[in-house]
Amino acid sequence: GEDVEQSLFLSVREGDSSVINCTYTDSSSTYLYWYKQEPGAGLQLLTYIFSNMDMKQDQRLTVLLNKKDKHLSLRIADTQTGDSAIYFCAETGGSQGNLIFGKGTKLSVKP
Amino acid sequence: DSGVTQTPKHLITATGQRVTLRCSPRSGDLSVYWYQQSLDQGLQFLIQYYNGEERAKGNILERFSAQQFPDLHSELNLSSLELGDSALYFCASSAPSGAATQYFGPGTRLTVL
Numbered sequence: 001g002e003d004v005e006q007s008l009f010l011s012v013r014e015g016d017s018s019v020i021n022c023t024y025t026d027s028s029s030t031y032l033y034w035y036k037q038e039p040g041a042g043l044q045l046l047t048y049i050f051s052n053m054d055m056k057q058d059q060r061l062t063v064l065l066n067k068k069d070k071h072l073s074l075r076i077a078d079t080q081t082g083d084s085a086i087y088f089c090a091e092t093g094g095s096q097g098n099l100i101f102g103k104g105t106k107l108s109v110k111p
Numbered sequence: 112d113s114g115v116t117q118t119p120k121h122l123i124t125a126t127g128q129r130v131t132l133r134c135s136p137r138s139g140d141l142s143v144y145w146y147q148q149s150l151d152q153g154l155q156f157l158i159q160y161y162n163g164e165e166r167a168k169g170n171i172l173e174r175f176s177a178q179q180f181p182d183l184h185s186e187l188n189l190s191s192l193e194l195g196d197s198a199l200y201f202c203a204s205s206a207p208s209g210a211a212t213q214y215f216g217p218g219t220r221l222t223v224l
Contacts, residue, residue, distance in 0.1 A: 033212070042113070042201060043154075043215040093156065097211060098144055098167055099203075101154040 006102035018076040022089030029091040037086045115216035123222045129190040136204030143185040149198040192223045
């Protein structure tokens with residue numbers, strides 16, 4: 001079935017780049033998404049990429065998509081302590097349009 | 112602020128009880144999605160409504176039901192509550208066309224004692 005996998009933890013130093021990786025299974029997903037969840041808060045849409053694109057850049061965020069390997073990554077440049085949160089990768093669930101989420105990667109940024 | 116509102120923010124109730132969670136989508140959005148977030152299951156899709164009609168169903172228990180009203184707000188009804196229903200319940204909405212990107216509300220934290 002459809003599945004999205006992410007590593008659970010990532011720790012970086014302030015000012016470094018963070019790279020969060022994700023693999024997905026549904027090759028028919030039209031869009032792939034990254035959401036951010038801070039403690040006690042809802043899900044904030046960070047960015048998304050259309051499946052026919054390889055890369056999308058939005059300020060400090062860079063999304064890379066390797067459709068052949070079904071691999072998605074999110075790079076955060078110049079990571080700040082305010083970037084500490086859980087990051088979720090999501091794909092659209094086939095024809096239904098609902099999102100299928102990974103378990104989330106907890107990013108810890110050390111000063 | 113995503114523009115999606117959910118009430119209440121917190122809900123504490125007892126096993127066997129019934130509760131109703133409310134969601135108002137962003138202005139202009141016709142689709143409403145409900146998701147459950149728990150520690151063991153992660154984020155799971157429950158159900159989707161589009162302009163008042165049920166569009167898709169996910170891992171929604173028979174004890175749970177939802178509806179979308181003519182003003183497009185939606186309610187998720189949870190009945191015969193069990194301890195395992197304790198979770199964060201999110202509502203999301205999306206526009207009728209384009210990327211159909213889902214914008215999430217702040218969630219309702221349900222605690223069943």
